[in-house]
Amino acid sequence: MEARAGANQRIARISAHLQPPNFQEGSDVLLKSAECRAKGGAPGFKVAILGAAGGIGQPLSLLMKMNPLVSVLHLYDVVNTPGVTADVSHMDTGAVVRGFLGQQQLESALTGMDLVIIPAGVPRKPGMTRDDLFKINAGIVRTLCEGIAKSCPNAIVNLISNPVNSTVAIAAEVFKKAGTYDPKRLLGVTTLDVVRANTFVAEVLGVDPREVDVPVVGGHAGVTILPLLSQVKPRSSFTAEETEYLTNRIQNGGTEVVEAKAGTGSATLSMAYAAAKFAGACLRGLKGEAGVVECAFVDSQVRLGRAGAEEVYQLGPLNEYERIGLEKAKRELAGSIQKGVEFIRK
Ligand SMILES: NC(=O)C1=CN([C@@H]2O[C@H](COP(=O)(O)OP(=O)(O)OC[C@H]3O[C@@H](n4cnc5c(N)ncnc54)[C@H](O)[C@@H]3O)[C@@H](O)[C@H]2O)C=CC1
Numbered sequence: 001m002e003a004r005a006g007a008n009q010r011i012a013r014i015s016a017h018l019q020p021p022n023f024q025e026g027s028d029v030l031l032k033s034a035e036c037r038a039k040g041g042a043p044g045f046k047v048a049i050l051g052a053a054g055g056i057g058q059p060l061s062l063l064m065k066m067n068p069l070v071s072v073l074h075l076y077d078v079v080n081t082p083g084v085t086a087d088v089s090h091m092d093t094g095a096v097v098r099g100f101l102g103q104q105q106l107e108s109a110l111t112g113m114d115l116v117i118i119p120a121g122v123p124r125k126p127g128m129t130r131d132d133l134f135k136i137n138a139g140i141v142r143t144l145c146e147g148i149a150k151s152c153p154n155a156i157v158n159l160i161s162n163p164v165n166s167t168v169a170i171a172a173e174v175f176k177k178a179g180t181y182d183p184k185r186l187l188g189v190t191t192l193d194v195v196r197a198n199t200f201v202a203e204v205l206g207v208d209p210r211e212v213d214v215p216v217v218g219g220h221a222g223v224t225i226l227p228l229l230s231q232v233k234p235r236s237s238f239t240a241e242e243t244e245y246l247t248n249r250i251q252n253g254g255t256e257v258v259e260a261k262a263g264t265g266s267a268t269l270s271m272a273y274a275a276a277k278f279a280g281a282c283l284r285g286l287k288g289e290a291g292v293v294e295c296a297f298v299d300s301q302v303r304l305g306r307a308g309a310e311e312v313y314q315l316g317p318l319n320e321y322e323r324i325g326l327e328k329a330k331r332e333l334a335g336s337i338q339k340g341v342e343f344i345r346k
């Protein structure tokens with residue numbers, strides 16, 4: 001998978017197994033056949049979702065269960081995984097689903113995983129910034145990444161928990177401390193910014209969003225989200241007013257949803273769609289497929305392949321509006337990254 005990214009930490013394109021709660025005597029035949037499928041080495045990858053019972057985690061679990069590249073799907077959370085696991089496991093798709101509840105089952109949830117997706121943590125309410133979530137989510141991400149370092153140090157990690165601009169730095173520091181850090185394998189998920197950008201740009205152009213590809217570089221908060229409208233495919237031009245409108249709407253897409261949800265959470269469904277899209281691209285890269293391009297928040301500009309992020313990309317030519325935006329983004333990102341680094345080093 002190819003990935004394109006920016007400066008410093010950049011943006012890339014790039015237990016016991018829980019039995020279902022209604023598990024009855026006699027249903028062990030079903031369980032055994034599922035175990036056999038898993039043990040039989042069905043082709044595909046092993047994927048864990050940490051925070052699987054949440055607003056993002058549930059639809060993401062459903063979407064990953066539908067991905068034919070997934071052979072084993074581990075659903076981990078500190079609450080409610082038995083129900084979600086029982087529910088998703090009834091889907092007649094290939095992946096074998098297992099649930100894990102609570103920290104004592106984290107190690108079992110992670111052992112042997114090829115890809116770990118992390119949507120665990122608290123979402124915003126109106127009036128909050130993503131950075132306001134740092135206090136709670138930093139500790140959650142640290143614990144989960146310590147588990148990854150111990151149980152599946154070679155897994156690709158897709159980090160969704162906010163503030164992504166800091167949580168990716170936290171994860172990097174945890175892995176460095178454990179001696180397992182590989183920048184190729186740690187990816188902050190910014191796909192929702194691209195998904196929104198494609199949608200909003202398509203609206204302005206009056207075309208199908210599936211025909212539009214907008215590179216979005218930087219991080220995942222406010223001005224650090226930098227859509228490169230000069231590089232939109234198919235080649236398009238925008239008036240100054242359109243550029244201003246689109247940039248603002250893309251940068252504030254998360255807040256638009258937080259306000260519409262009026263205190264009940266932030267984007268979950270579009271985020272699950274975006275996370276499944278990104279994770280699917282990572283799996284295609286792991287499989288060796290060439291030329292898969294996505295954006296992400298990574299340590300350097302990269303192309304992703306079997307080893308993870310394999311090749312560094314440049315941002316491409318920027319116009320004046322984008323150059324100014326990039327400087328603003330870099331300034332804010334440097335602070336957010338430092339905050340994450342200090343959380344672990346202090
Ligand atoms: N990167 C991105 O583009 C986006 C990121 N987000 C972020 O994703 C995170 C999750 O959002 P939602 O799913 O809406 O929240 P939610 O509150 O609905 O779900 C979070 C889940 O995490 C679980 N959890 C809490 N502590 C845990 C731990 N130590 N280990 C495992 N699981 C744990 C909770 O039990 C809950 O099930 C938030 O931080 C949110 O800001 C949300 C949308 C977009």
Ligand SMILES: O=C([O-])CC(=O)C(=O)O
Binds near residue numbers: 123130257258
């Ligand atoms: O805005 C939030 O808090 C959730 C998020 O990251 C997004 O929707 O882009």
